[in-house]
Amino acid sequence: MSGKERRPQRPSVAPPRGWYGPGGGQVGHLDPPTMWRATTVQACGLWPFAAGSGAPMTGVPLGQHLHTGATVCGDPISWFTRARYISNPSLFMLGMPGLGKSTLVNRILIGLAATGVTPLVLGDLKPDYADTVRALGGQVISIGRGVGGINVLDPGAMGQAAAKIGGEAGKVLAAEAHGRVLNMVAALITIVRGRPMDDHEQSVLSACLHYLAERARPGRAPLLPDLLRVLDEGPDRVRAVTLDRGNVTRYQEAVDPLHRSLLGVLDGPLGDTFASETSTRIDPASPAVCVDISRIGEADTQLTAAAMLAAWSDGLGTVAAAHALADAGLAPQRWFFTVLDELWRPLRAASGIVERIDALTRLNRSLGLGDAKITHTLKDAEALGSEADRAKARGFVERAGMVVCAGLPRTEMRELGEIVGMSEREIELVSSWSSPPGWASTGGHEEPPGRGRFLIKVGGRPGIPIKVSITDTERNLHNTNTRWTGNGLNLSKRTEASR
Ligand SMILES: Nc1ncnc2c1ncn2[C@@H]1O[C@H](COP(=O)(O)OP(=O)(O)OP(=O)(O)O)[C@@H](O)[C@H]1O
Numbered sequence: 001m002s003g004k005e006r007r008p009q010r011p012s013v014a015p016p017r018g019w020y021g022p023g024g025g026q027v028g029h030l031d032p033p034t035m036w037r038a039t040t041v042q043a044c045g046l047w048p049f050a051a052g053s054g055a056p057m058t059g060v061p062l063g064q065h066l067h068t069g070a071t072v073c074g075d076p077i078s079w080f081t082r083a084r085y086i087s088n089p090s091l092f093m094l095g096m097p098g099l100g101k102s103t104l105v106n107r108i109l110i111g112l113a114a115t116g117v118t119p120l121v122l123g124d125l126k127p128d129y130a131d132t133v134r135a136l137g138g139q140v141i142s143i144g145r146g147v148g149g150i151n152v153l154d155p156g157a158m159g160q161a162a163a164k165i166g167g168e169a170g171k172v173l174a175a176e177a178h179g180r181v182l183n184m185v186a187a188l189i190t191i192v193r194g195r196p197m198d199d200h201e202q203s204v205l206s207a208c209l210h211y212l213a214e215r216a217r218p219g220r221a222p223l224l225p226d227l228l229r230v231l232d233e234g235p236d237r238v239r240a241v242t243l244d245r246g247n248v249t250r251y252q253e254a255v256d257p258l259h260r261s262l263l264g265v266l267d268g269p270l271g272d273t274f275a276s277e278t279s280t281r282i283d284p285a286s287p288a289v290c291v292d293i294s295r296i297g298e299a300d301t302q303l304t305a306a307a308m309l310a311a312w313s314d315g316l317g318t319v320a321a322a323h324a325l326a327d328a329g330l331a332p333q334r335w336f337f338t339v340l341d342e343l344w345r346p347l348r349a350a351s352g353i354v355e356r357i358d359a360l361t362r363l364n365r366s367l368g369l370g371d372a373k374i375t376h377t378l379k380d381a382e383a384l385g386s387e388a389d390r391a392k393a394r395g396f397v398e399r400a401g402m403v404v405c406a407g408l409p410r411t412e413m414r415e416l417g418e419i420v421g422m423s424e425r426e427i428e429l430v431s432s433w434s435s436p437p438g439w440a441s442t443g444g445h446e447e448p449p450g451r452g453r454f455l456i457k458v459g460g461r462p463g464i465p466i467k468v469s470i471t472d473t474e475r476n477l478h479n480t481n482t483r484w485t486g487n488g489l490n491l492s493k494r495t496e497a498s499r
C-alpha cells in the first residue's frame, strides 16, 4: 500500500442502487420491447426494426425456438430436397417415454401430407398414427390374428404395375416383385427356424415361385398351401435345381427341411395371418397408409416381426411400383415418408430385422423415401444379440440426417454426443428435460418439464432447441393417455386446465 487510496472492491452483483462510478446509480426497469413475427412482405415497412431469425424456415412448422421464440420449421424431406441442409432424408429421434416424440412425428406426417408426400406407417405398434392417417383420408389396414392377414405370395402393387407397364420395363419390375416375394418367404422361414435359410433352399423356393407364377390365374395370387403342393408334386423345373438326377429319394432329402419349415409356418403361430388371401390390399393411390399391428400382443415377438416385415415388403413394393409407373409416364412422380416408431421392439423381435432396416435406410435416397425412426435410448442397440447387429443399429444414428433429442439422462447424452457432437450447454439442456415433474400438492396434474421440448441436431452445427405446443385437434388425435381417462380421472383435461 504505497500511500495510494484504497478503492472499494467491485461487487459481483449489481448493488440495489446501481453500479458505483460516473454515470452510475439507480436504474429504472426497462420492459423488453414486444416482438412480432411477420413475413418480409409485411415487416419491410418496419425498417429498421426488423431482424431476421436464425431459425430454419423450410418444411413443416415444428414449434418455437426455445430462446428466441422464432418459428422453427423442418422435416427430413424438405431439409434434404429444398433446403439441402442434410445429405440423407432421415430423422432419428431419441427420448424418454411420454415426452411427446410420437406427437411431433404425427405433426411432421400431417405437414408432409399437406405438401403431397405420402406417409406410410408400415407397422404401427401402439397405434400412434392410425387416427391421424384416418383423419388425412388415408387407409388403415389392421393385421393380426383374426383381424386381417397378408398373403406373402401376392406380388401386390408391383405385379399390377408390371402388367400395366408391359415390355422390358414390365419384365424388370416383375423380376423385382419375384425377388421381393422370395425374400419375404425366406424371412418367414428365418423367423420360424431362428436362423437363415441355406442357399440351395433359396433356389428351390425360387423355382417353386416361378412355377406358381406361370400357372397363376389372372387376379388370383397363389397362397402358401399352393407352395407346399408344388414341393410335394416336384415338377421338373423344381427337381432340376435339387440335383436329384431322377431319384425321388434324393429329391425328398433335398426339399424335406424346407417342407418342414413351411409346415411350421402354416401350422404354427404365423399360419393364420399369412396363409390366406390378403384381407385389405394397400391402395397405391391413398394419400396416407397405416398398417396397424397393435392387436398383436407384445409377447408375441415372432408374429410382430413377421407382420412388420410383411408390411414393409408390401409397402416398399408399393413405393417401387409407384416409381416404375412414374418412370413409364403412367403416373405422376410421388415421394413417400415412412415412420418406424418404437424401434426397440422390432429390433429385438428377430435378428434379421436390423439388416432389413439397415437396407431400407441405405436405399431410401434412391427410393424417393424419407424416414423417421423413434426409440427411447441408444442402449436399445446394446441389447441386440450379435456385434454385427449392434454396429448396424448404431449406424442408424450415425447416418441419420437429422437427430432430434427429447429429454435424456446425462450419461446417455454423453454417449450420443460422441456420435453427433454436443456442447456442454446442449448436454445440460437436454438432460434437464429428463427431470421428473414436481409433486403438485393441490392434486393438480403437473406436466413433465421436458414434454414438448426437443433439440434438433444436424451434422456438427449447434443444436436448435424448440418448444412444441400442440393444438386440441392434435391432442385428440394422439392421446396416449386415453386408457387413463374416465372414472373422473381425465389426464388430458387436467393438462389443459393446468396450462
Ligand atoms: N407438446 C405437448 N404439449 C402437451 N402435451 C403433449 C405434447 N406432446 C405430447 N403431449 C401429450 O403427452 C402424451 C405422450 O405423448 P407421446 O405419446 O407423443 O409421447 P412419446 O414420447 O411418444 O412416448 P413413448 O416413448 O411412450 O412412445 C400424449 O397424451 C400427448 O397428447
Ligand SMILES: [Mg+2]
Pocket: 101, 102, 103, 128, 341
Ligand atoms: Mg411414442
